[in-house]
Amino acid sequence: QVHLVESGGGLVQAGGSLRLSCSGSGRTFSTDAVGWFRQTPGTERKFVAGMSGDGGTTSYGDSVRGRFTISRDIAKNIVYLQMNSLQPEDSSIYYCMAGNSLRQLETGGFVSWGQGTQVTVSS
Numbered sequence: 001q002v003h004l005v006e007s008g009g010g011l012v013q014a015g016g017s018l019r020l021s022c023s024g025s026g027r028t029f030s031t032d033a034v035g036w037f038r039q040t041p042g043t044e045r046k047f048v049a050g051m052s053g054d055g056g057t058t059s060y061g062d063s064v065r066g067r068f069t070i071s072r073d074i075a076k077n078i079v080y081l082q083m084n085s086l087q088p089e090d091s092s093i094y095y096c097m098a099g100n101s102l103r104q105l106e107t108g109g110f111v112s113w114g115q116g117t118q119v120t121v122s123s
Contacts, residue, residue: 002026002112004096009117016086020117022079022096029098032112034072034079035059035105038092038119048094049081050105059102063089086121093118 008020020036035050049070050059058070069082079096094117099110 002029002032002098004098004112004114006094006096006114006117009094009119011120011122012086014087014121014123016121017082017084018086018119020081020083020094020096020119022081022114024077024079024096024098026112029077030074032098033100033102033105034096034098035070035102035110036079036081036094036096037105037108037113038090038094039116040092045108046092047106047108050102051079052102053100057102059106083119086119088121088123091119091121 003025005023012018031053033053036048037045038048039045047061051070067085072079096114097110098112099105
């Protein structure tokens with residue numbers, strides 16, 4: 001199992017940008033599929049973005065495609081989520097996740113996740 005710590009959340013105006021970071025540790029992190037989901041208390045978890053373990057495939061949720069970009073720095077064990085053109089509906093707690101495959105992340109079957117970082121977009 002891996003340990004994940006998110007950072008980079010905050011308050012931003014609509015149309016602005018934020019970059020979230022996820023620092024990972026653990027024996028398998030460098031080869032795990034990684035990604036992000038978001039959830040506010042009392043609502044359903046939503047897949048945001050994911051990347052396969054080899055970095056060759058990425059996947060995005062419909063509401064963020066074209067605005068968000070996932071990337072990773074293997075050497076630093078960090079996964080990033082660049083969020084552009086943010087809208088109030090993007091406000092949520094964002095969680096980093098890791099698992100055996102991108103498909104597993106897309107379907108909510110991930111193995112590890114962090115404590116989350118709050119993103120608030122004002123109108």
